[in-house]
Amino acid sequence: MLLTTVGRRQPGAGKGDAVLALFVSHADVLPHTSVTVTHAGHGTVIASLAHGVPLVALPNPAADQPALAEQIERRGVGIALAGDTATPDHIAAAVHALISDDSYARNARRLAHAISALPGPHGAAAVLERIAGSARPPMGRTNAPLLPSISSAATAPPLAKPLTPVRRRSARSGTRGLPKRSR
Template sequence: MARVAILTWNGAGNQPPAIGIAQALIERGHDAVFAGYSGQRDYFRTRGLRFVPLRRAAAAWQDGPGASMFAVKLRAAWAAAEHLLDVAALLAEEKPDVLLVDCLMFGALAAAEAERVPTMVLVHSAPGALLPPGGPFEAQLLDAVNRVRARAQRAPLDNLWAGWLPFATVCTSIHELDPLAALVPQSFDFVGPIIERAAPGEWHSPWPFQDERPLVLVSFSTGPYWDQRSRIERTLCALAERPCRVLVTSGDTDVRTVALPSNAKLVTELPHTRVLPSVAVTVTHAGHGTLAASLRYGVPLVCLPNPAADQPALAAQVTALGAGRRLDGETATPAQIAGAVGDVLADRTYTAKARALAARIAATRGAAAVLDRLEQLAC
């Protein structure tokens, strides 16, 4: 039995792939413990997963208004000097055989490099979409990361992908979704999307069985830091009284005063795997989790990306692949959203392209490939 410590932070879509890996580890008889931040404790424990805090970094994390959270995440998660001591404490207390570290926790990776502990990097998106070398996200992180690396007596990085190169690196995506696939180091292993296995259950449609109108899934980020409400409202306005059924999953968004048209239903949370087999098109922010889950079932997309993270690049890639449409997530009008959804429903080419990507995803090994490599590292 191997003991695996999974280092994580609350980035919403970064957590389900890690949970899927932990579930597979436990199923194979291994021990998995999550190490992260105080606000994540209940998220993992309600799923029956063991959780311990990264005490110093957790104390440095202070939730605030959305506009302030980039600085908080940079300081307390992505380039956290506290991780240098937190990782040492985790190794002493949990005695893991191997670490699985979120790809954006560069302080933890510097500590793992200094401690010479067997480590795997978990890239929870397409790396060329999430953190392209020379891109604006890297430009905001690189100096801070190198300051932490200097404290760990590690060499400075020219780009942040170089921070992953000392370790086994797995990417929970496919090459087709990466706009920089030709530039990605060969050592980065694309294992395919990994999802959290939901508890057994079925989705019971709130519409009559004989209702054959196409089902549109509306699902934006589960994280609290983006403008999700206006995207939900504009999409509902766009699809009101159209010949379709609309199912909205609202996540953490406060939707108590959102007007719901007669053809729409709203749920706070629903495992996508239960409903996607019935969905004709997904309207989404184009985060990797929702995007990849939809494509796994051959469902085309209408993308309203938030202006940061991997979403604009993934939305552009889906459009280039012919598996969906991209709009400006900040400014798209209800008329534009309605037009895009109508186009995707009417033109079966979008579904055909999405199904081709579904076949590609089905050919990947997912969590099994990650476990094989973790077991090798733990030996």
């Protein structure tokens, strides 16, 4: 089945088994998803990877999305196509390649595990508090904290280890003939 959000267009049934929706929560759909096709926006990329779902990235060349698409491909968790020129046949071939080659899903699950081990918002707040507490106050000010406390954590948890690179896909991974993003 294909599920897509349609913005202001009328939701309902699309062609074949496609479903058109105004909005779908990542948390509701990603646990049941085999592949995400996305413009490579931060929210959908991180949500898909947090659920271990590989991606086909079609970045908008005028935004920061090409950098994310490049990382998706570099980490072996998806395929980046040229967002402004990829055809439906190119997209279908990329989806087929992701489904056919289990290394993409395996790498996405590995990254999901690493994401789940991160300290989350409370860890980020503790790091920011530690940074703010170590900054020098502006001239003429007391040593009062620069930021109010936003976490009950007295100390920051240890930061997660850097992610280790995953196996890069080989030239034989079934993606020959797909258009690559222009660099």
